[in-house]
Amino acid sequence: MKVNNVPTRSIWRVADHAAVDIIDQTALPHAYRVLRLASLEDAAHAIRSMQVRGAPLIGATAAYGVALALLRDASDAALANAVATLGGTRPTAVNLHWALQRMQAHLAPLPAIERGAAAWREAEAIADEDVAQNRAIGEHGLALLRPLAEKRGRLDVMTHCNAGWLATVDHGTALSPVYAAFDAGIDVRVWVSETRPRNQGLLTAWELQQHGVPHTLIADNAAGLLLARGEVDAVIVGADRIAANGDVANKVGTYLKALAAKEAGVPFYVAAPRSTLDFGCAAGDAIPIEEREGDELRVVNGTGSDGRPAAVRQLAKDEAVANPAFDVTPARFVAAVITERGSAAAHALATLYPEERHG
Numbered sequence: 001m002k003v004n005n006v007p008t009r010s011i012w013r014v015a016d017h018a019a020v021d022i023i024d025q026t027a028l029p030h031a032y033r034v035l036r037l038a039s040l041e042d043a044a045h046a047i048r049s050m051q052v053r054g055a056p057l058i059g060a061t062a063a064y065g066v067a068l069a070l071l072r073d074a075s076d077a078a079l080a081n082a083v084a085t086l087g088g089t090r091p092t093a094v095n096l097h098w099a100l101q102r103m104q105a106h107l108a109p110l111p112a113i114e115r116g117a118a119a120w121r122e123a124e125a126i127a128d129e130d131v132a133q134n135r136a137i138g139e140h141g142l143a144l145l146r147p148l149a150e151k152r153g154r155l156d157v158m159t160h161c162n163a164g165w166l167a168t169v170d171h172g173t174a175l176s177p178v179y180a181a182f183d184a185g186i187d188v189r190v191w192v193s194e195t196r197p198r199n200q201g202l203l204t205a206w207e208l209q210q211h212g213v214p215h216t217l218i219a220d221n222a223a224g225l226l227l228a229r230g231e232v233d234a235v236i237v238g239a240d241r242i243a244a245n246g247d248v249a250n251k252v253g254t255y256l257k258a259l260a261a262k263e264a265g266v267p268f269y270v271a272a273p274r275s276t277l278d279f280g281c282a283a284g285d286a287i288p289i290e291e292r293e294g295d296e297l298r299v300v301n302g303t304g305s306d307g308r309p310a311a312v313r314q315l316a317k318d319e320a321v322a323n324p325a326f327d328v329t330p331a332r333f334v335a336a337v338i339t340e341r342g343s344a345a346a347h348a349l350a351t352l353y354p355e356e357r358h359g
């Protein structure tokens, strides 16, 4: 997608350098900053600190992290260390483990001398496939959205968190059908949920604004009212992991939107590529839920009146805080999962992937 009209991905290899560049998502939307990752440690830090975030982008960054590690040392031990280090950065998005397993399976059988170049190629392939898959998700999602738009002459979509191009290598998952609808000339508007405490909704607002898509930011707590009033035609969210039974782990607050959508009779769609599907995980209660630092809730970040980054403490350090970063929406609340292969009921996702062996 574009930043200030320049085509841009969220991560890219730097020409003639053993490095990748990323957009620092901790600085957005206040500042657009590009950071260089030149080592395994840089990549692990970027994922852990959420300079990169969003399940597919976490996976792609981990793949590049393996490539950066092998440039220094391509031994079996270095490969195992890279996979273990990156695998321990964040627990919920299964794309991380999917990408690491793919890198390891591809690289381990090769002689060490060939691993460096092969790792770059495989990381690039993972990134390029993510772009193509997300574009396909956009087309399949558009097929679901178009009839809703035709019924009302416009389309009001609600989303949660950021599942746009910033959360992937490009195009996004949940926002890919929105971009496809906008580009097809549909009068689409987006309710953007703030997504406390990390406010990923601000990233969604930023990228929608860059593409010219009309949108309105809401406090998370306003979603139920808007759904009940009939001001939403469809809810579309991304996912961090979808279990074999179709239960969906996504940013905390997703479950409440699914409940409210069900009550209001509004379709609740989940958009996700193959790398987010965990056929080895039987049901949502087995998905690890990340518990993050309490200060994410106690301290609010933004800019001061001088436009410079500013942090405001709203609760003392010793006040008890619980900060689960994800929740699980049961499959029965999901109208359909939109993948690169088309849409299916959440509980029937395996039918789209017959080549996989399912337990």
Ligand SMILES: CSC[C@@H](O)[C@@H](O)C(=O)COP(=O)(O)O
Pocket (backbone or CB within 6 Å): 053, 054, 055, 056, 093, 160, 161, 162, 163, 164, 167, 168, 172, 173, 174, 200, 237, 238, 239, 240, 250, 251, 252, 325
């Ligand atoms: C296409 S991204 C889908 C999900 O990864 C997204 O909705 C989400 O929950 C991101 O969480 P984050 O904690 O910002 O990495």
